[in-house]
Amino acid sequence: MNAPNKSGWKPTMxxxxxxIHTGPATTxxxxxxxxxxPLLFEIGHAEVTxxxxxxxxxxxxxxxxxxxxxxxxxxxxxxxxxxxxHYTRLSRQNYGIDLGFFPLGSxxxxxxxxxxxxxxxxxxxxDIHPLAPQQSVQGALEVIHQLADWLKTLxxxxxxxxxxxxxxxxxxxxxxxxxxxxxxxxxxxxVVLVPESAHGTNxxxxxxxxxxxxxxxxxxxxxxxxxxLKARLGPDVAAVMITNPNTxxxxxxxxxxxxxxxxxxxxxxxxxxxNFNAIVGRVRPGDLGVDAMHxxxxxxxxxxxxxxxxxxxxxxxxxxLMPFAPLPFVRKDEDGEFSLVEEESREETxxxxxxxxxxxxxxxxxxxxxxTYMLSHGADGLKQVAEDAxxxxxxxxxxxxxxxxxxxxxxxxxxHEALFGDRDFGGGLSTLDLAKGLIDExxxxxxxxxxxxxxxAMLVEPTETESKASIDQFITAxxxxxxxALAGDETLKxxxxxxxxxxxxxxxxxxKPKLGWSEPxx
Ligand SMILES: *Cc1c(COP(=O)(O)O)cnc(C)c1O
Numbered sequence: 001m002n003a004p005n006k007s008g009w010k011p012t013m014x015x016x017x018x019x020i021h022t023g024p025a026t027t028x029x030x031x032x033x034x035x036x037x038p039l040l041f042e043i044g045h046a047e048v049t050x051x052x053x054x055x056x057x058x059x060x061x062x063x064x065x066x067x068x069x070x071x072x073x074x075x076x077x078x079x080x081x082x083x084x085x086h087y088t089r090l091s092r093q094n095y096g097i098d099l100g101f102f103p104l105g106s107x108x109x110x111x112x113x114x115x116x117x118x119x120x121x122x123x124x125x126x127d128i129h130p131l132a133p134q135q136s137v138q139g140a141l142e143v144i145h146q147l148a149d150w151l152k153t154l155x156x157x158x159x160x161x162x163x164x165x166x167x168x169x170x171x172x173x174x175x176x177x178x179x180x181x182x183x184x185x186x187x188x189x190x191v192v193l194v195p196e197s198a199h200g201t202n203x204x205x206x207x208x209x210x211x212x213x214x215x216x217x218x219x220x221x222x223x224x225x226x227x228x229l230k231a232r233l234g235p236d237v238a239a240v241m242i243t244n245p246n247t248x249x250x251x252x253x254x255x256x257x258x259x260x261x262x263x264x265x266x267x268x269x270x271x272x273x274x275n276f277n278a279i280v281g282r283v284r285p286g287d288l289g290v291d292a293m294h295x296x297x298x299x300x301x302x303x304x305x306x307x308x309x310x311x312x313x314x315x316x317x318x319x320x321l322m323p324f325a326p327l328p329f330v331r332k333d334e335d336g337e338f339s340l341v342e343e344e345s346r347e348e349t350x351x352x353x354x355x356x357x358x359x360x361x362x363x364x365x366x367x368x369x370x371x372t373y374m375l376s377h378g379a380d381g382l383k384q385v386a387e388d389a390x391x392x393x394x395x396x397x398x399x400x401x402x403x404x405x406x407x408x409x410x411x412x413x414x415x416h417e418a419l420f421g422d423r424d425f426g427g428g429l430s431t432l433d434l435a436k437g438l439i440d441e442x443x444x445x446x447x448x449x450x451x452x453x454x455x456x457a458m459l460v461e462p463t464e465t466e467s468k469a470s471i472d473q474f475i476t477a478x479x480x481x482x483x484x485a486l487a488g489d490e491t492l493k494x495x496x497x498x499x500x501x502x503x504x505x506x507x508x509x510x511x512k513p514k515l516g517w518s519e520p521x522x
Contacts, residue, residue, distance in 0.1 A: 229261070
């Protein structure tokens, strides 16, 4: 740490007592080329600025009528090299798909092809403004339109809303369309059924939209209990929300039967399509009776995610729900021009739209990347994506099931993720300890403690972009840490040993988070 330090900030990297970091403590807190980094507030100075601008004196009277600020607001400034170093150091403390294998289940952390990035950076896509005249952004509108066509074809669904910004946002979009459809026929249904293995966003979405959420149990084989679901259907059930393939990594074989029963009872079927990566090009959700489904472009179609950047969660709709889909949407006119339909018009088929999800199609970069990915793979290539993702997950499942408890190993092949549990660990060790041990081996851990239906769940999703060599190396590391956990190896309880931070107090972090910054005393 060689930036100026005005606040008495102290290096916090631990030199552990267990003799792992055996060298003497350093004065900076850095460990060789692993650099500590304070906050901007701690290294910056209010009187410093990265640019030299002359005082403005236009001679014109200000138009702020005496409301202009009279004192500086106290934001710190840094020089340009300090700024570059700050963010570069922070980026080196991060783990990402460009650094190594990222087996986070349900998240589809696949490689983001650089060709996509190149296309997204073309000025005609990257530098446009949402309020630009439509005549001047015909190419961008065509990209949205073409991507919408691909999504409709791949899912076998007639309608699509492109504006939702993420999977969870897409869920909300689908549920609002379902509610609009019920309301349009004067039906005030109150309940949404959600299987207990559902992603947390499903019940959250239904509750956010004002519905009562009821759980549907899973069978011992890890699939929705169809009989329990059918028994609960009735005139108060607005919709069911089912993830397919589900969060146990299994295909819901009875989906069509479930959908028919829900429709017969006057409800709609929402499918959480976040796991579309496992079936793209192989299964069309429209054929299974789905009414609305979101697709995470940032999972299946390789656009970057994590870190809070823009995602994209388009929602495909059945014939029944299409009239209620949100605005805006892109239309190809008879003269071949594209237009953005912004207002409800009774002439349009969508006369009963529930409104809008966002002000603008702000995720143009995601659209461009996703369409690039589709065009560079072609339909056959996308099918192979699904096949390879499923093959890789099954390879992991079958390579570990002899030592690691795999609750649904007998339910047939898994889809694109393999699920394990911590049932046989010794010495009071749990999934958390194994996950921390994997960090020392240089891996971002898999998804842990989800789905909730398995004790100490570990959900591993390799994706199709990992090579056999990379998966083999991961399996070797995973087996090694698993053997330690089975043997009750006490040292795992202190892992990670080699990370910049050791084990954090996760309970305090969740219950008593410190959300503000205050200058350290002294
Ligand atoms: C990722 C995911 C979501 C939520 O998607 P976001 O884009 O993160 O909002 C919903 N359901 C499942 C099964 C997921 O894997």
